[in-house]
Amino acid sequence: MKKRFNLGKVFLLLTGIIVLLTGFYPVTGMEAEARPGSRQVNAELADDRQPGEEPVSGRVAVLTFHAVSEKTEISPVIISSGELEKTFKMMLDRGYTLITLDQFHDFIDGTSGVPDKSVLITFDDGYEDNYTLAYPVAKKYSVPAVIFPVTKWFSDYPRPEPHRPHMTLEQAISLEEEGLWDFGSHSHDGHRKIPGETGAGPFFSTLVVQPGYRESDGEFKARIWADVSLSMYTLEKMGIEQVDFAFPYGSYNDMAKQVLTAAGYKYLYTNEPGINEAGQDPNHIYRISSAYTAEGNLALLDYYFSLK
Numbered sequence: 001m002k003k004r005f006n007l008g009k010v011f012l013l014l015t016g017i018i019v020l021l022t023g024f025y026p027v028t029g030m031e032a033e034a035r036p037g038s039r040q041v042n043a044e045l046a047d048d049r050q051p052g053e054e055p056v057s058g059r060v061a062v063l064t065f066h067a068v069s070e071k072t073e074i075s076p077v078i079i080s081s082g083e084l085e086k087t088f089k090m091m092l093d094r095g096y097t098l099i100t101l102d103q104f105h106d107f108i109d110g111t112s113g114v115p116d117k118s119v120l121i122t123f124d125d126g127y128e129d130n131y132t133l134a135y136p137v138a139k140k141y142s143v144p145a146v147i148f149p150v151t152k153w154f155s156d157y158p159r160p161e162p163h164r165p166h167m168t169l170e171q172a173i174s175l176e177e178e179g180l181w182d183f184g185s186h187s188h189d190g191h192r193k194i195p196g197e198t199g200a201g202p203f204f205s206t207l208v209v210q211p212g213y214r215e216s217d218g219e220f221k222a223r224i225w226a227d228v229s230l231s232m233y234t235l236e237k238m239g240i241e242q243v244d245f246a247f248p249y250g251s252y253n254d255m256a257k258q259v260l261t262a263a264g265y266k267y268l269y270t271n272e273p274g275i276n277e278a279g280q281d282p283n284h285i286y287r288i289s290s291a292y293t294a295e296g297n298l299a300l301l302d303y304y305f306s307l308k
Contacts, residue, residue: 007089031050056278058114062287068133079292081133086294087142100144101182110279121145128167148186151209151234184244188231191248202251
């Protein structure tokens with residue numbers, strides 16, 4: 001597990017606060033560190049292979065869960081703890097390999113291979129039931145996973161879903177200290193819709209349009225920068241190096257990806273289903289949304305791994 005608490009990240013938080021107060025956005029530095037840089041790294045990795053050296057092998061599916069309940073619910077974003085346990089057991093019995101976040105990073109970077117039918121488990125939003133219900137099941141089978149919390153929801157107020165609470169910062173720290181699961185970011189306060197030109201739209205892909213006001217590209221970038229810097233600071237205070245970000249609703253635009261890359265997020269997770277290959281663009285990680293039954297989850301994995 002890669003950890004690094006860099007006090008230099010305090011500067012990132014201060015920058016975010018300045019952005020919120022002044023609207024200033026460090027465009028020049030960000031342009032220099034945008035997406036072409038990450039692609040160049042992948043090209044260099046490929047060029048470093050010796051003549052005749054085999055490319056990194058394997059394929060990885062990233063399977064995304066959200067909430068976990070004690071009983072079965074017919075919902076695309078809720079799975080019962082019993083079905084979750086059955087999912088893990090069936091995957092292991094059928095020859096799937098459940099990998100860690102570090103292994104996934106090395107695979108995407110093209111530096112280390114994985115077995116062909118490898119799976120990275122992720123949980124979005126940071127629900128408390130991930131801590132109370134999902135983790136005990138995962139620990140029983142030694143299943144690594146990644147939680148992508150909305151860091152504002154660590155606080156007691158405001159709770160967006162009072163009937164289904166999110167984990168506290170203390171619970172997140174406790175979970176991190178266990179060492180089996182990792183944390184990425186799902187934004188600080190970006191899991192919401194904002195007013196746009198054609199109606200309400202996702203935070204990371206919509207320019208604000210209101211009577212008498214139209215958000216500029218620079219203002220959009222400043223808003224995104226402020227949000228992700230606060231999320232990064234919150235998680236790195238826990239001692240967690242932040243390089244993984246899952247877009248809320250799976251929605252984003254090129255400007256949002258540019259801001260996240262400049263802020264230090266290398267691996268950007270979408271909601272676009274598919275299988276991940278070694279050396280691919282880390283700014284576009286495919287993820288498969290889970291089903292609410294184990295049979296459904298295995299059917300999804302079997303299907304996507306059958307595609308060439």
